[in-house]
Amino acid sequence: MIVGLPDHMRQRSAVVVLTGAGISADSGLQTFRANDGLWENHRIEDVASPAGFASDPQLVHRFYNGRRKQLLSGDVRPNPAHYALAEFETEWPGDYLLVTQNIDNLHEWAGSRKLVHMHGELLKKRCVFCGDVTPVDTDLSVRSWCDRCNAKGGLRPHVVWFGETPMEMDTIDGALRGCGLFVAIGTSGSVYPAAGFVSVANSVGAYTVELNLEPSAQESAFQERNYGPAAELVPEFFARVKG
Ligand code: BV8
Numbered sequence: 462m463i464v465g466l467p468d469h470m471r472q473r474s475a476v477v478v479l480t481g482a483g484i485s486a487d488s489g490l491q492t493f494r495a496n497d498g499l500w501e502n503h504r505i506e507d508v509a510s511p512a513g514f515a516s517d518p519q520l521v522h523r524f525y526n527g528r529r530k531q532l533l534s535g536d537v538r539p540n541p542a543h544y545a546l547a548e549f550e551t552e553w554p555g556d557y558l559l560v561t562q563n564i565d566n567l568h569e570w571a572g573s574r575k576l577v578h579m580h581g582e583l584l585k586k587r588c589v590f591c592g593d594v595t596p597v598d599t600d601l602s603v604r605s606w607c608d609r610c611n612a613k614g615g616l617r618p619h620v621v622w623f624g625e626t627p628m629e630m631d632t633i634d635g636a637l638r639g640c641g642l643f644v645a646i647g648t649s650g651s652v653y654p655a656a657g658f659v660s661v662a663n664s665v666g667a668y669t670v671e672l673n674l675e676p677s678a679q680e681s682a683f684q685e686r687n688y689g690p691a692a693e694l695v696p697e698f699f700a701r702v703k704g
Pocket of ligand 1: 484652689
């Protein structure tokens with residue numbers, strides 16, 4: 462039972478779900494805050510940034526090539542949390558939107574379709590010269606060239622770096638302002654604007670829930686908080702919502 466959700470909204474409430482790296486942790490993908498947010502002794506904020514790419518593009522390509530290789534290794538697959546969200550999407554009669562900060566493809570792999578990758582996608586590349594966005598499942602480097610404009614050295618991961626504008630913010634903002642239930646899953650609530658979504662949901666009277674391994678930086682803004690592994694919490698919680 463969702464305590465706090467008014468009866469008349471119970472079966473038709475619009476639901477917005479936000480996920481972060483924690484939902485993929487049970488699939489074997491490392492979170493950002495593990496290792497204190499460092500990678501090869503670099504602050505991730507420095508690697509995942511336009512300045513980082515400008516100063517050392519090969520280091521940044523190495524960062525993403527390694528994550529892409531792991532994602533495609535065959536050792537990583539969706540976990541029960543991803544599948545529970547995909548199932549909920551098909552069964553919920555009200556509006557539904559899944560916003561993920563993750564750049565892996567585990568949500569769509571599990572069957573999610575009403576999905577926005579606000580920080581982009583690891584399995585897509587973009588040409589900085591012509592803007593062409595296409596799938597990628599191999600390494601990128603400064604020697605890669607664009608199949609559309611043939612420019613060399615301009616291919617980058619199609620992801621949103623620190624200091625860049627997240628994707629589909631109008632869609633996200635519209636869904637947040639119309640929702641009756643907002644659920645944040647596996648996110649430390651340390652990166653904006655995603656960390657501020659709970660405040661928008663609260664401002665429109667939505668019921669707000671945090672499902673995480675431990676209290677996030679936004680813990681006090683949520684009306685309900687459940688702590689534990691997402692692979693356990695998420696199926697249980699969304700079964701309650703449907704029930
Ligand atoms: C923007 C893509 C303007 C690349 C990423 C000062 C104050 C406020 C804001 C700022 C500021 N200075 C700068 C900013 C803005 C900045 C920002 O927020 N910086 C932070 C460091 C302070 N933000 C930006 O630059 C953004 N752009 O603001 O543009 C704008 C704003 C609005 C509208 C228009 C324009 C762009 C940010 C995007 C950066 N790109 N990723 C890539 O993936 O490599 S961010 C990246 O880090 C992730 O995408 C993710 O968003 C973030 C990490 O967060 P989480 O996903 O939460 O992961 P984390 O490891 O932190 O936490 C995991 C959680 O899971 C933990 O709580 C853990 O306990 C839990 N967990 C672990 N295991 C499990 C689990 N939970 C459940 N089960 C488990 N098994």
